[in-house]
Amino acid sequence: MIYNQEMTELETGCRNYFIEQDKKIVFGEGNVKANLMLVGEAPGRQEIEQGRPFVGQAGKNLDEFLQLLNIERDDIYITNAVKFRPAKINPKTNRLINRPPSKLEINDSKAFLIGQIKIIAPQIIVTLGNVPMRVILDNEKLNIGDLHGTVQNIHIDNISYLVFPLYHPASIIYKRALRAVYEEDLLKLKAIIS
Ligand code: URA
Numbered sequence: 434m435i436y437n438q439e440m441t442e443l444e445t446g447c448r449n450y451f452i453e454q455d456k457k458i459v460f461g462e463g464n465v466k467a468n469l470m471l472v473g474e475a476p477g478r479q480e481i482e483q484g485r486p487f488v489g490q491a492g493k494n495l496d497e498f499l500q501l502l503n504i505e506r507d508d509i510y511i512t513n514a515v516k517f518r519p520a521k522i523n524p525k526t527n528r529l530i531n532r533p534p535s536k537l538e539i540n541d542s543k544a545f546l547i548g549q550i551k552i553i554a555p556q557i558i559v560t561l562g563n564v565p566m567r568v569i570l571d572n573e574k575l576n577i578g579d580l581h582g583t584v585q586n587i588h589i590d591n592i593s594y595l596v597f598p599l600y601h602p603a604s605i606i607y608k609r610a611l612r613a614v615y616e617e618d619l620l621k622l623k624a625i626i627s
Contacts, residue, residue, distance in 0.1 A: 461512030562601030582618035
């Protein structure tokens with residue numbers, strides 16, 4: 434992992450901000466000089482336990498994704514749109530389960546995500562699913578079904594970035610029909626980054 438002072442300071446700021454709300458965070462990890470930045474939705478239980486994004490089953494999906502692209506985890510920077518775990522109690526089991534983040538929660542993490550983009554200045558930002566795509570393209574009406582596998586453009590402080598929305602790998606598990614579409618999108622991404 435390669436860190437720099439600016440990223441460490443941003444992480445500390447984020448940690449302190451969410452400590453006030455009694456929330457543990459997973460900030461992000463990887464190469465701060467990466468050309469590719471990957472943005473997921475939010476950490477789950479295992480991510481919070483280990484303090485790392487995309488571990489457990491999500492990590493296995495990610496490894497498959499990276500293998501198809503022929504890149505190593507250490508070559509990229511990985512983070513999430515929401516820095517803490519949105520969870521609720523399952524009344525049947527009395528245990529915490531994941532839930533989709535609220536608009537307020539998404540907005541609460543946004544400044545940290547934008548800060549990460551500015552520090553890394555990646556050539557391409559790959560978003561997984563609706564949540565990070567809507568945050569980064571700054572439009573909550575967008576739908577991943579319309580934009581997956583296309584190249585989008587954003588400007589932050591007059592610097593332009595390419596954004597490539599993909600379906601979230603977890604949605605491929607629930608909807609098997611998406612698998613072929615997802616692989617086709619990955620091939621497009623591979624062509625762009627090579
Ligand atoms: N784990 C993460 O860190 N992010 C996701 O979006 C899903 C699982």
